[in-house]
Amino acid sequence: MQVLKFGGTSCGSAKAIEQVCQIVQSYQKKGKMIIVVSAMSGITDKLIACGKLAGQGNDAYKQQLQEIEHKHFEAIRQLFPITIQSGLISQVKKQLNNLENLCDGIFQVGELSRRSLDKIMSYGELLSSWMIAEKMKQVGLHAAWKDSRELIVTDNNFGNAQVDFESTNDHITAYFQHAPEEYFVCPGFIAQSFQQETTTLGRGGSDYSAAIMAAAVDANVLEIWTDVSGMMTADPRIVSQAIPIPHISYEEAMELSHFGAKVIYPPTIQPVMDRRIPIWIKNTFAPNDYGTLIKDNGEKTYPVTGISGIQNIALLTLEGSGMVGIPGFSKRLFESLHREKVNVILITQSSSEHSITVGIHETDMLKAKAVVDSTFAQEIHDKKIEPLIVEKDLSIVAVVGDNMKNHHNMSGRLFGALGRNAINIRAIAQGSTEKNISTVISKHDVKKALNVIHEAFFSAPTKQVNLFVVGVGNVGGKLLEQLDQQKAFLQNELGLNIRVMAVANSKNMVFSENGLPLDNWQPALQSGEEMSMQAFAEKIISQNLRNSVFVDNTASAAVASTYALFLQNGISVVTCNKIACASEYASYKSLKELARKYNASFMFETNVGAGLPVINTLNDMIRSGDKIHSIEAVLSGSLNFVFNHFVEGQSFRSVVQAAQDEGYTEPDPRIDLSGTDVMRKILILARESGTVMEIEDITNNGFLPDEALNAPSVAEFYNQLDVHAEHFNNLRRAADAEGKKLKFVASFKDGKAAVGLQSVGPDHPFYQLEGKDNIVLYKSNRYAAQPLIVKGAGAGADVTASGIFADIIKTASL
Template identity: 75%
Template sequence: MQVLKFGGTSVGSTQAIEQVCQIVANYKRKGTLALVVSAMSGTTDKLIQCGQLAGLQQEQYKSLLQEIEDRHLDTIRGLFPITMQSSLLSQVKKQLNQLESLCDGIFQVGELSARSLDKIMSFGELLSSWMIAEKLKQLGISAAWKDSRELIATDAQFGHALVDFDTTDHQVTSYFQHQNAAVVVLPGFIAASAGKETTTLGRGGSDYTAAIVAAAMDASVLEIWTDVSGMMTADPRLVPQAIPIPRISYEEAMELSHFGAKVIYPPTIQPVMNRRIPIWIKNTFAADDYGTLIQDNGEKTFPVTGISGIQKIALLTLEGSGMVGIPGFSKRLFDALLREKVNVILITQSSSEHSITVGVHEDDMLKAKVGIDSEFVQEIHDKRIEPLIVEKDLAIVAVVGDNMKNHHGMSGKLFGALGRNAINVRAIAQGSTEKNISAVISKNDVRKALNVIHEVFFETETRQINVFVAGTGNVGGKLLEQLQLQQAYLLKELGLQVRIIALANSRKMRFSESGIQLDNWKEELEAGHEMDLEQFMQRVQSMNLRNSVFVDNTASETVAGVYSTFLQHGISVVTCNKIACSSEYNNYKKLKDLARKFNASFLFETNVGAGLPVINTLNDLIRSGDKVQTIEAVLSGSLNFVFNHFVNGASFREVVKAAQDEGYTEPDPRIDLSGKDVMRKILILARESGAVLEMDDITNHSFLPAGSLDVKDVPAFYEQLSVHADHFNNLLKAAAEKGERLKFVARYHNGEASVGLQSVGPQHPFYQLEGKDNIVLFTTSRYSAQPLIVKGAGAGADVTASGIFADIIRTVR
């Protein structure tokens, strides 16, 4: 015998019912086929509403009854030829008249009992199963309809009755032994008490009905037909990368179903597991898909089989020094919860016995608190324990797999991934069988947590980086261009999927949770909303995506001021903007500390040397225990460009203008020529070396004539360069007479830093520095005789963008 169960969506329309009948017609039967059917999708919810409204004496229940009637009558009209419809419509109408009379009676007395509600809810399955039986007969299939209330016996616990398996097994086997029909259609979900009163098996109970029948008849297989192709590694509505699980053990399926996997109702598994009957989950609307086969353990591809979660969790914590070493507190706690009929989902207790924590559904937290505080009223009065602590707005995420026990570091991998994404874990539970590791987290972090965990355990070949970009000018535009060109390479060679989730400039901002297409990003950005930095930050935080990176390509002090907010939410920051790291030391240190505290990256390699590995090289020296003695550097690609092109006969003004036109200087060249930009860079290097310095501590030997910077705008500054042309020519002449070249040099030594124009001779490493190149000499304890040199292009949008690109990749590597 085989048992097939079809869920509400599988019988939710005329077309769906026809698909079910087609599946049955094509089925290769081995003996009698038992068909267990749910109510049409949404019907049970409407039936419950009818009962509740009637109990509250609100006449709106009548309009809901009419909707239920119209839907079922329309289904009959769609399923059967007109010559058959009259008698079938009459039968359905007769059933619905009984339902209406029941609701009318409840309306009259103004009270809805659990017994009456069970009776009301039964009509959904009774109607759908009867219609399908009649349709099978019309198709020429030998079919019979049987009322499950005559087969499944329960106690009188209305709403969630307990099955009397001895009586049920006897009634089921007796019926099927004498049944000759090829297909028997049964309504799921419903049963009957010893007094022949209608009971129900709990929401999702149609699965349970099918399992009970399958176990009683020792069926060869139980098939659960639904609207998805089997159990998934995670909820695909929350984790788009979720994949089907082809095979899973009974124990794993039970764990996942208890922890929120809605494909199968939790009690379903136990009856068939006892008989080792396989359960096959199939898709009604994709019947050829393999689905998921639940049976004894098979070979596993991954140590983790699936990830699930439960929303709306509350934590109850009983704590106090009076609990230590005193037996019986746990028993009294759980007895109090039992009296209040509160189901415990998770338990954890400290080894000190100072506290015990349980997780319950939020709907139960108030009655749980009342019951527990009442149980321990004397101990609370004597201050031996505290009143029950209740925390809500939580959720449980659970990692399930029989094979976890054979792999070391599963817990570390799980909690490490959550920690790196700033997801705080409130409580932990792990059984000694190592089949399940559960963590309680904020409900706001559920989507992010599931995606993070899925990436770690299942997406071994790919990782996703979600990038939020501020600044789409020269550097930002080049960055987006490079990302677009490298997307395929990153995915294939590094297993990285870089998605641009948001773009912003001074005018517009654009968000797309699925990622902005980089081939037309300019058009997408122009179609965005007006830029508002506060709203931009709030949107980034509310999206709460894993591996989030905020990229600042601006030179804005305002944008630099929001780094701390991002870091506090576990969002990494990558920036070429030097303002934050050269601000007050306390702010610089705060950002570094926040990055460590919230497991986020704060990367600013391009603050010094554009794409050159200057800061990373320095960090590697410090981390490996080396001590910096001196840093000497030409850190301004723009100034190096200027002085390399400022030769005899050249105009200093025109050389500076050419550097600006080439994009080597800031939009305001005064920042470069004043030495302020170089001061920021040497300050950053000094701080990364361990020095506590402020900008005011750096000596600036300016080469500009007095007053030339005190002008209102850039055109006026260029006029000053023309006015003082002789001053610049004299600087050049003095250097040339000594056979030297002009370089703007930054120096850090013994805790002191300075910047200024120097002339260097042919033997100096700086002499041959061409174009816009930068050079940094690190003299350290290990590199004392010969400094470590980093040299290369230190300015330009391309190389700066490449440095930012590298930092983005570094956030996840």
């Protein structure tokens, strides 16, 4: 015999009921079958509303009754030929009249008891099961309707009755052994007490009804038909990369259902597990999908089977030095909670016996606090223990898998994934069977936690990285273009799905829930809201997305000032903006420490040398134990461009203007020509090599006349270049006379740094430096005789964007 259970959505409309009948018809000639059904979707909630409104003396319950009637009458009209509709409607109307009389009595009394509510709720399953039985007869199936209240016997704990299995099994076996029909349609969820009063088995009890019957008749399989294709590795509404679980053990299914997996009602598993009857979860609306088969443990693809969670948890902590070495505290704690019917979900205790922590539902925390403090009132008065500590707004996230015990580092992967995304763990519990690792976290972090854990344990097709980009001019625009061009490569070769969740410029900002289209983001930005860096940062933090990266393509001090806020929230920072790393040493050091503390990346390779691996090379040398002796470099692509093109017949002004037009200089070229930009770069390299240094410690041997340097505007600055044209020509002529070239050089040696214009001869590595190239010479213990040289294009939107792109990819690999 087989037992099939169909849930509320499977019975929610005439079309769905027809699908149920087709599924049952496909099982013809496979022996007898019990079909357990739920109420039509939404009906149970309406019935509960009827009872509560009537109990409150609110005649709005009548409107609910009308809606219930309409839904059932409409289903009959769509399911059956017109010639038999009136008789069927009459039968349903008779039941609804009884329901109305019950509600009228409650309305008159003004009180709704749990017993009355159970009676009211029973009508949902009674009506749907009767309709489905009639439809099966109408399509030619030899079906009978059987009231489950005549089969399942319970106590009188209304709302969540406990089954008397001895009597229940006797009733079930006696009936089905002798009944002649092939198909039996039974209402789920409802039962009857020894006093023959209607009881219910708790929300989700239809699954339980089916399991009870399957165990009693020793069915070969229990099929649960719902609106999803089986159990998933995580809730697909939260984790888009969740995948179906084809096979799962009874124990794993119980753990996942206990920790919030909604596909199966937790008590369902026990009756059939005792008989080793497989449970097959199938999709009514996709019957050919495999679904999930719950049975004894089989082959496993992953060490973790699934991830689930329970929302709205409170932690209770009993602690105090008076607990150490004294037996009985745990017993008294749990007894006091038991008296108030407070269910304990999680338990953890420190090895010092100084504290014990339990997790409960938030709805129980006030009565739990009161009863525990009362129980330990004397110890609290004597200062042996503290009053009960209660923490709320928490959730439990559980990782479940029979196979975890056979793999090392399961806990490490879990905690590492959470730590890298700045998700704080408030409590941990792991059973000795190693089937479950439970963590208590802020409920604000649940979505992010489920996603990062899923990425850590399942071979998801891609790892999602969420970018928030400020600055979409030359460099930022090229970055978005490169991200779009490399989208397929990143997914196919690196397993990365990089989504740009927001972009902003100085005027506007725009956020997108699913990521902006990289080939057409400009219209969205133009119609976006007014830019506010504070609002932009607050929105990023509130979204709390996993693997979040803030990208700064500006030269703004205001934007740089927000880095600490992002790092403190576990959001990585990638920047080409030199202001933060060239500010006060304490600020620079603080940002580096925040990145380490909150497991976030702080990437600023493009601060020096654009896309060249200048900083990474230096870091690798230092980390591997090398010691830097000196650094000599041409670090300004714009200045190198200027002096390479400043030849006989060219005015200095025209060359500077060309450099700005090409995007090689800052909007105010004086930042480059004054040496300020180069000072920042050599400062960053000195700091990265381990030296404590401020920008004021760097000697700047500038070449700009004061009138040009202090001009009130960029336009006036260019006028001053014309005024002092002969000054610049003399610098060039002096170098030409010696057969040398002008280069703006930065140097660091013996703890001191300087920048300035120098003439270099043909024997110097800088002499042949072309165009906008940069070059850095590192001399160290290992590179004493010949320096390590990093050389290449050091300016330009394309190369700078590519350097930022590379840093983004590095954040994803950490």
